[in-house]
Amino acid sequence: MVTGVASAMAERLKEDGNNCFKKERFGAAIDAYTEAIALSPNVPTYWTNRALCHMKRKDWTKVEEDCRKAIQLVHNSVKAHYMLGLALLEKKEYTSGVKELQRALDLGRGANPTGYMVEEIWEELSKAKYMEWELLSARRSWELSSLKEACQAALNEQRALDMSRTEESSHEDYIAHTDRLKSLERVFEKAAEEDKPTEVPDYLCCNITLEIFRDPVISPSGVTYERAAILEHLMKVGKFDPITREKIDPSKLVPNLAIKEAVAAYLEKHVWAYKMGC
Amino acid sequence: MTSSSAPSRKALSKIATNRLQKELVEWQMNPPTGFKHKVTDNLQRWVIEVIGAPGTLYANDTYQLQVDFPEHYPMESPQVIFLHPAPLHPHIYSNGHICLDILYDSWSPAMTVSSICISILSMLSSSTEKQRPPDNDRYVKNCKNGRSPKETRWWFHDDKV
Numbered sequence A: 001m002v003t004g005v006a007s008a009m010a011e012r013l014k015e016d017g018n019n020c021f022k023k024e025r026f027g028a029a030i031d032a033y034t035e036a037i038a039l040s041p042n043v044p045t046y047w048t049n050r051a052l053c054h055m056k057r058k059d060w061t062k063v064e065e066d067c068r069k070a071i072q073l074v075h076n077s078v079k080a081h082y083m084l085g086l087a088l089l090e091k092k093e094y095t096s097g098v099k100e101l102q103r104a105l106d107l108g109r110g111a112n113p114t115g116y117m118v119e120e121i122w123e124e125l126s127k128a129k130y131m132e133w134e135l136l137s138a139r140r141s142w143e144l145s146s147l148k149e150a151c152q153a154a155l156n157e158q159r160a161l162d163m164s165r166t167e168e169s170s171h172e173d174y175i176a177h178t179d180r181l182k183s184l185e186r187v188f189e190k191a192a193e194e195d196k197p198t199e200v201p202d203y204l205c206c207n208i209t210l211e212i213f214r215d216p217v218i219s220p221s222g223v224t225y226e227r228a229a230i231l232e233h234l235m236k237v238g239k240f241d242p243i244t245r246e247k248i249d250p251s252k253l254v255p256n257l258a259i260k261e262a263v264a265a266y267l268e269k270h271v272w273a274y275k276m277g278c
Numbered sequence B: 001m002t003s004s005s006a007p008s009r010k011a012l013s014k015i016a017t018n019r020l021q022k023e024l025v026e027w028q029m030n031p032p033t034g035f036k037h038k039v040t041d042n043l044q045r046w047v048i049e050v051i052g053a054p055g056t057l058y059a060n061d062t063y064q065l066q067v068d069f070p071e072h073y074p075m076e077s078p079q080v081i082f083l084h085p086a087p088l089h090p091h092i093y094s095n096g097h098i099c100l101d102i103l104y105d106s107w108s109p110a111m112t113v114s115s116i117c118i119s120i121l122s123m124l125s126s127s128t129e130k131q132r133p134p135d136n137d138r139y140v141k142n143c144k145n146g147r148s149p150k151e152t153r154w155w156f157h158d159d160k161v
Helices: A002-022 A026-039 A044-056 A060-073 A078-090 A094-111 A116-165 A171-193 A227-236 A257-269 B014-029 B113-125 B136-142
Strands: A216-218 A224-226 B035-037 B045-051 B062-068 B079-082
Touching: A002 A026, A002 A044, A026 A044, A044 A060, A044 A078, A060 A078, A078 A094, A078 A116, A094 A116, A116 A171, A216 A227, A216 A257, A224 A227, B014 B113, B045 B113, B062 B113
Parallel strands: none
Antiparallel strands: A216 A224, B035 B045, B045 B062, B062 B079
8 A cells, every 4th residue: 555655656756757857957857756766666767767867967977877777677678778888988888888789779679670769879889889999990000000110120120230240231131121021011001901991892781871781671572771761762752672663562571680690790890880971 | 044043952861961972982983984073062962074975976975964962862862954055865855854764753762873874874875866855945934943853744755765
């Protein structure tokens, strides 16, 4: 009986919080959610709603705390994983932040594949992956160039030493030395290639968006498209396959899991490909 | 006369911007033969030079195409017209409007600027006489005030040329 009253009061406090949130009175909203949590601490929404208020105020430590609590209560909350991911990224914990965003994306796609949340999460995830890559690749490139300088110096030193030992330095020795320097150059060029952005292969890109697939689906004609793009086409342009012009019923689109895996494998190796158009 | 009339248009959507940037990069690396696009910072309007294919009536002639992209490209087709002077062709009006189904009813978002250009060049190349469409004067008179060809109700009766 008492608990029933308490939870009804907590619900009312949540409504108050939501109203304050809509008016962008985040402090008042936080107070309302805090009271709701005191009355019924096991409702995940109270925690995620409060986390969202903390996020609006860029209070990332509190966002993290509230999201972790919500996830303890319900492990498959898209919002909790999403906001936790953002909070971790703010702390520059890229790897764990990316992991949370990935989890949010998988959960979000399961719930509503074309929802706005999915698009937003994907964008944040790509940004985070790209930032992490920029950081790591800058470090790798610095390491490579200092290693290269050290190797060049060692070769030149060796050459100087050889020259001081022998009376006459032959032309062959000179050629051998420059050849060694050239092949050193090649070895390091090759090593740097991995971090050099190139073109994503066409077979991993949608014919409508021209971008690397996120959520590929295959049409009855066997052509793969980005889910959101082909759905928009079917709604706005016409119920036909954009390439083959065969008729399509939207319910006949199925996920292309093989391409999805190929994209994941490609992105794993070429993290720069997360960079989006703008 | 036809060139200055900019269609009243909204800025490109994010999806349209992304897609056009990709097309631009692809074009720069691999432009369709017979076409030159001078890249400007205006992503929403491309002006492309067309050179008539060798061995056709238009060999060595150069023309200019103006391509304007709508807010929701590629879910909507771009507006493609020839700038003055437009080539003499049974499907090209003197105001630059082009009677080509893929630009209107048969548009598909899988088409690109590059594929449009190739279609237009092949339309030019297959022509057997340099002349205006029979209804040119009537059509052009009805298109005053810079009306977009996308507002025309086209009849695509001839798919030979």
